[in-house]
Amino acid sequence: MSEFVNEPILELRRAPHREALLEGMRAFTEQAIFRVPVWIGDGERHGEEIVSTDPGDPERVIATAASASADEAAEAVATATRGFARWSATPAEKRAEILIRAAAWMRERRGELAALEVRECAKPWGEADADVCEAIDFLEYYARGAVALGRGKAIFQVPGERNELRYAPRGVVAVVAPWNFPIAIPCGMVAAGLATGNAVVLKPAEQSPACGHAVVRALRESGVPADALALLPGEGEAGAALVAHPDVHTIAFTGSGPVGLSILETAAKPGRRHLKRVVAEMGGKNCVLVDSDADLDDAVPAIVQSAFLYAGQKCSAASRVLVHEAIADAFLERVAGAVEVLQVGQAETFGIDVPPVIERDAQERVQRYRELARAGGRIAAEQLEGVPGHGWFVPPTVAADLPADSPILHEEIFGPLLAVERVKNLDAAMDRVDELPFALTGGLFCRNPHTVERVVRHSPVGNLYVNRSITGAMVGRQPFGGNRLSGTGTKAGGPDYLLHFVEPHVVSENTVRHGLVI
Numbered sequence: 001m002s003e004f005v006n007e008p009i010l011e012l013r014r015a016p017h018r019e020a021l022l023e024g025m026r027a028f029t030e031q032a033i034f035r036v037p038v039w040i041g042d043g044e045r046h047g048e049e050i051v052s053t054d055p056g057d058p059e060r061v062i063a064t065a066a067s068a069s070a071d072e073a074a075e076a077v078a079t080a081t082r083g084f085a086r087w088s089a090t091p092a093e094k095r096a097e098i099l100i101r102a103a104a105w106m107r108e109r110r111g112e113l114a115a116l117e118v119r120e121c122a123k124p125w126g127e128a129d130a131d132v133c134e135a136i137d138f139l140e141y142y143a144r145g146a147v148a149l150g151r152g153k154a155i156f157q158v159p160g161e162r163n164e165l166r167y168a169p170r171g172v173v174a175v176v177a178p179w180n181f182p183i184a185i186p187c188g189m190v191a192a193g194l195a196t197g198n199a200v201v202l203k204p205a206e207q208s209p210a211c212g213h214a215v216v217r218a219l220r221e222s223g224v225p226a227d228a229l230a231l232l233p234g235e236g237e238a239g240a241a242l243v244a245h246p247d248v249h250t251i252a253f254t255g256s257g258p259v260g261l262s263i264l265e266t267a268a269k270p271g272r273r274h275l276k277r278v279v280a281e282m283g284g285k286n287c288v289l290v291d292s293d294a295d296l297d298d299a300v301p302a303i304v305q306s307a308f309l310y311a312g313q314k315c316s317a318a319s320r321v322l323v324h325e326a327i328a329d330a331f332l333e334r335v336a337g338a339v340e341v342l343q344v345g346q347a348e349t350f351g352i353d354v355p356p357v358i359e360r361d362a363q364e365r366v367q368r369y370r371e372l373a374r375a376g377g378r379i380a381a382e383q384l385e386g387v388p389g390h391g392w393f394v395p396p397t398v399a400a401d402l403p404a405d406s407p408i409l410h411e412e413i414f415g416p417l418l419a420v421e422r423v424k425n426l427d428a429a430m431d432r433v434d435e436l437p438f439a440l441t442g443g444l445f446c447r448n449p450h451t452v453e454r455v456v457r458h459s460p461v462g463n464l465y466v467n468r469s470i471t472g473a474m475v476g477r478q479p480f481g482g483n484r485l486s487g488t489g490t491k492a493g494g495p496d497y498l499l500h501f502v503e504p505h506v507v508s509e510n511t512v513r514h515g516l517v518i
């Protein structure tokens, strides 16, 4: 097997690359509305209980989906339990081949899959293409990782004894996914479960059932047996029924903090003959520290990009900047200038920066925070120009001069709203970061290597970025995931991730033979 390399993202400044994506959109548009079934084994139940629409044009229906009942969740787990017997006995190399075929399946349909994300989740082209690349990366990376893990790990040997450490799949993995990386995140969690020999049941987000369906199609059409991978579209109740099932062994969840915490509580109740394990990646309040010696030519575009691309709806997005008072005015002035030229528009338009948010509830939530900022502090910049009147758009906004207890400084907003606060020095900034219950991503702009080292040592976050944007983690290069209330610290796309999907077995054999058995 060749060495892992990241799938190169398309350079959208090149006309042929843009044309390839538009071709994908044409192919996509020829399809009627996607129909997403509850898909268990070879059985498909269609329905229209869930309607997924284009956030930029909410009258445009992208997909209709059945919504899985608690009985269907139980049926999916029973089928996966049967499927586990055969899939877990399939050699790791064979499973890896299938995952790598699924990566090729996605590569061939790259434009169409990106177009689906543009429509179903309003991901702008560049972000949508990067998401498909990340899904391909997860498949390729975990396929290789599982083959290596299948060989076990070296442990200490002494004469007369043979010691072996190997890893066995755990059983049924329930994957509960969000909508904001609608193909990459479900694909990553599903691929990790399957690569290590588990059977998987995927519950995609209700906002992106068609993207979840694409993940399951890729894997099934590449050779994953029907009983080893099920699709359960549905709302939160379907996820809750799935994670509570006593025959689920591992739960891989990515989503909001409150839902993650409820899943951890549910999973504390033992399964039929096992303890459930939870891999949870949750929300954050991501802070960027800007020291007095920061190069603002670097810091301003990187922070604006981190806060506003995909309308601030990345779990890693910057939402709070703590800037040294010596440069705070200059920084704010330049950030305001950069925000006022952001292009707000439909995800399908090349060159836009800020698309709509995912749904009406999200739009209303971010608007409430904007009003709070206006009332309790100051709007330092907002881009109102070109904001379409139709669709779930929110103007990108920078808030300043907020009181220390403002919810805007403490809660995850998950939208295009950035708070800027001035601090006396970097120690004061680090103290404020340390007060937060979240620790997902963070950033630092500073030119003194000693200061960088000091912040690195004190930072609680899972992913700290220095003198660069704080989004865009790459599989294999920036293993991703948070600490504290932001997650269980399991690091998707990293060398240790697969260990959460297996259990270790140690065998110790006495090799000093006492005569022959006859």
Ligand SMILES: NC(=O)c1ccc[n+]([C@@H]2O[C@H](COP(=O)([O-])OP(=O)(O)OC[C@H]3O[C@@H](n4cnc5c(N)ncnc54)[C@H](O)[C@@H]3O)[C@@H](O)[C@H]2O)c1
Pocket (backbone or CB within 6 Å): 176, 177, 178, 179, 180, 181, 185, 203, 204, 205, 206, 234, 235, 236, 237, 238, 239, 240, 241, 243, 254, 255, 256, 257, 259, 260, 262, 263, 281, 282, 283, 284, 314, 315, 412, 414, 440, 480, 481, 482, 486, 487
């Ligand atoms: N740390 C990370 O890697 C990461 C990555 C992406 C998103 N996120 C976080 O995800 C959130 C946005 O995604 P979202 O709005 O889809 O999150 P969400 O928590 O609302 O939903 C996530 C999934 O959980 C399901 N769900 C809802 N209630 C449930 C319940 N009681 N039991 C089981 N499942 C349930 C949903 O149907 C969906 O499939 C943000 O907080 C963001 O920070 C984190």
